[in-house]
Amino acid sequence: MLVKCLVEDSINELLESTIQKTYEGIIEHPIFIKIQPKLTNSHGLHCYPNIRAYERLPSGIDNEFASLVKMEYNDMFHYISISEEGYNNNKITLLEEDVYWNYDCYTQQQINDFPELCYFTHVLTHELQHAWQYDSPHELIRYMHEDKKEIPNLDEHFYRTICEYDAEVEAMNKRREFLDYLLLLQGVSVDESI
Ligand SMILES: [Zn+2]
Numbered sequence: 001m002l003v004k005c006l007v008e009d010s011i012n013e014l015l016e017s018t019i020q021k022t023y024e025g026i027i028e029h030p031i032f033i034k035i036q037p038k039l040t041n042s043h044g045l046h047c048y049p050n051i052r053a054y055e056r057l058p059s060g061i062d063n064e065f066a067s068l069v070k071m072e073y074n075d076m077f078h079y080i081s082i083s084e085e086g087y088n089n090n091k092i093t094l095l096e097e098d099v100y101w102n103y104d105c106y107t108q109q110q111i112n113d114f115p116e117l118c119y120f121t122h123v124l125t126h127e128l129q130h131a132w133q134y135d136s137p138h139e140l141i142r143y144m145h146e147d148k149k150e151i152p153n154l155d156e157h158f159y160r161t162i163c164e165y166d167a168e169v170e171a172m173n174k175r176r177e178f179l180d181y182l183l184l185l186q187g188v189s190v191d192e193s194i
Pocket of ligand 1: 163164
């Protein structure tokens with residue numbers, strides 16, 4: 001499974017391993033993830049571009065990645081952008097009123113010590129679910145709309161389309177597992193009792 005992350009030097013390789021471990025056999029096409037300074041009107045963005053459509057490769061995508069996409073994946077890959085503004089704002093401070101989803105799945109210690117990763121794992125698992133939707137159109141939706149009233153704290157925005165609802169519910173369910181595994185690889189043990 002081909003994954004390339006440009007988030008922070010200290011965690012890029014760990015992120016790549018975490019995604020490979022969590023999404024092997026689920027997401028088929030290569031995944032490129034980048035913290036994006038220009039993304040200011042949303043927290044994350046998923047695109048499914050054809051690598052041959054670029055006149056010049058996006059910065060961070062090298063020839064080796066591009067060649068593999070062309071040779072083995074029918075020219076298609078997942079391009080996920082995460083807002084640099086959102087990431088940095090959460091790194092400095094995490095004010096509850098500033099985030100529109102709740103963090104109740106994370107331990108207080110995780111929120112205190114890794115606020116930017118709590119933010120990041122939420123946005124990333126949402127965008128990775130969009131990637132899964134593209135790779136498995138026959139299955140498309142894991143969470144049915146009929147259940148929507150039973151999910152507390154889900155922002156009104158996510159009820160508007162089936163894909164957004166599916167991605168956000170998946171993020172709420174998977175983000176903690178993803179963070180736990182990422183921290184485990186970093187050698188951080190989280191005290192559940194705090
Ligand atoms: Zn979305």
